[in-house]
Amino acid sequence: MSKLLLRGGRLVDPASGHDGVADVLLDGGVVAEVGPGLEAAGARRVDCGGLVVCPGFVDLHVHLREPGREDAETIETGSRAAALGGYTAVCPMPNTDPVADNAGVVEMVAARGREVGLVEVFPVGAVTVGRRGAELAELGAMARSAARVDCFSDDGSPIREARLLRLALEYARAFDAVVADHAEDASLTDGAQMHEGEVSAMLGLAGWPAAAEEMVVARDLLLAELTGGRLHLCHVSTGGAVELVRAAKARGVRVTAEAAPHHFTLTDEAVRSYDPVFKVNPPLREKADVEAVRQGLADGTLDAIATDHAPHAREDKEVEWSAAPPGMLGLETALGLAVTELAGGAGPGGGARPGDLPLPLVVERLTAGPARCRRLPGHGGPVAPGAPANLAVFDPAARWTVDRARLASRARNTPFHGRELTGRVVHTLLRGAFTVRDARAQR
């Protein structure tokens, strides 16, 4: 593989703490040298002036729908969407058909990801057989498989039985694996359609109270403390849940947590349209929750931005609100939303507002933060000699308008259609090769 020199960019590498103009020389798929004013004979030069160079983004939470719903998304289309979003690593959830609850399915998903080659695919295995919440799946077989699964989740459903979660947290310790829970008390959300509050009351839609998330988060944290197991909390969406995680981290519980871009940008007010493109689980919450999620990302209570990318076929969303499945696309809009909404990209003159995250911190929550939650070798940085050249290059000032018709994802269910964002991915490199160049997927 030929040498590649990324010249003149602002290298933001949270894992090493680097933030400043530096050239990055890539050779043979790995980083060869990092520093100012590098020269390399025979290297192809890529001008990165005005751009941010950083580790490729890591998404802990996506749904690629393969196997089972290839009409909504495939590993190939999802990988392309991920690459265009600046991602070099994604972790697809196991709620496929068949469920990824055995070595065969996780190996198939990982192998298909390698075949497509646009992003590294790290499958998440199911905690229980069929995600039915009754008996543990063969976590060991998945951990020891070629897919080397290091995270298990019944995402989409909570692990209802406290005893079962306890056993999963304990058992997973044998493989130093993480159990990622979707925190929802199902008895409080039976038939629920949206966040419970003033808006749900007016709209006549059954509510999903914040307490239904928070009581399970509290339970999960106590069980993580009891077992010493590694707990990860999916899509934290309420102020109370952020506070519980903050307190648990302060007392040393082994917990990591993620937040989705829609939970730091949208509120339940969007549901007034009754357009199911705004239907998601956990639901869009209230302004105070959005503020709390932003604050959680700012102070590190929430380690990672994870999209919960959930493609749905058009006919599944073009129905009455209560008939639609929850979920929204996320991979291609995450960076733009993070820069715009968290780093003040949309503020007056593009400047920072009070409470905004500095840009390097936003990058951290997309790279080193999520990588810290898992074992994802070669991802999240540091950008240092010898490390695999998994990189994203983005223009933090570029303005663009989300157009659902132009998404690489097979599905179209983005709630951000028509929204102007600041911050756009220009190049993505996986092991030194362009997967995206000049905002175009290379395959």
Add this chain to the structure above:
Amino acid sequence: MRSKHLLSAGDLSAAEITRVLDTAAHLATVTDRAIKKLPTLRGRTVCNLFFEDSTRTRISFELAAKRLSADVINFSAKGSSVSKGESLKDTAITLEAMGVDAIVIRHGASGAPWRLAEWVRAVVVNAGDGTHEHPTQALLDLYTMRQRFPGLEGLRVAIVGDVLHSRVARSNVLALTTMGAEVTLVAPPTLLPARVESWGVAVSYDLDAVLPKQDVVMMLRVQTERQRAGFFPSMREYARLYGLDARRLDAMADHAIVMHPGPMNRGVEIAADVADSLERSVIADQVANGISVRMALLYLLLGGPEVKA
């Protein structure tokens, strides 16, 4: 009318509500004639699209449209896309292709009329959506109140029962507060929506304390499935705490009236002798007025010429 459709009672201004009620009063005189028909909507087609059984609402809309000489088609589509029938969107496309001018929709899913309005050019009238709204019911209720009282402003109205799941309650609260009425919701706490205090109404759990002060007492239907879902312990206890019986009727002011959107559960939320009370119950008036009010709405929404009130 500012908006093309009638989806929510909250979309109507006080002036628009007054206009609907005035128009209905004028059209009501048609009903008294030997030939109960106006030529106003001749050549227009109104489709009653009912995904839920509601014979009384459908018949009321059908009569209203026919008295204005519209062609009426009834599309009973029980079993919506939820149960894997034809999707709402396909039904909308079909009706659109047939060139209907107005679609009156009753649907079990809250918000379904909003979805429909996005997919068709026809005027959409919400005839009840899920546990959300039933704006024409609210308008006929206001019309009925106006027949008995000089005005709606300052009128004291208690709405009693399963407010949480009631589309009648939501639409009435919106229309009544727009008109300046003083609304009190009375229900067990389990049957009140979240943050109901933000609705600009008074809330009480005690029917006996509220009754003597009201001009209007509107009883809501309570379904046995709510008891099975545990919202209250038994139908008997519900009737004891929130049912309107003869004893409670005596506690009401002499001029106060009793309303019910129907169908009634006699002996549960309303005792038979209260429902049939000739002095107090206006329940039969509500049914009659429903036709006039729906005539007025179809007339105004389908762009008929101005009627002199």
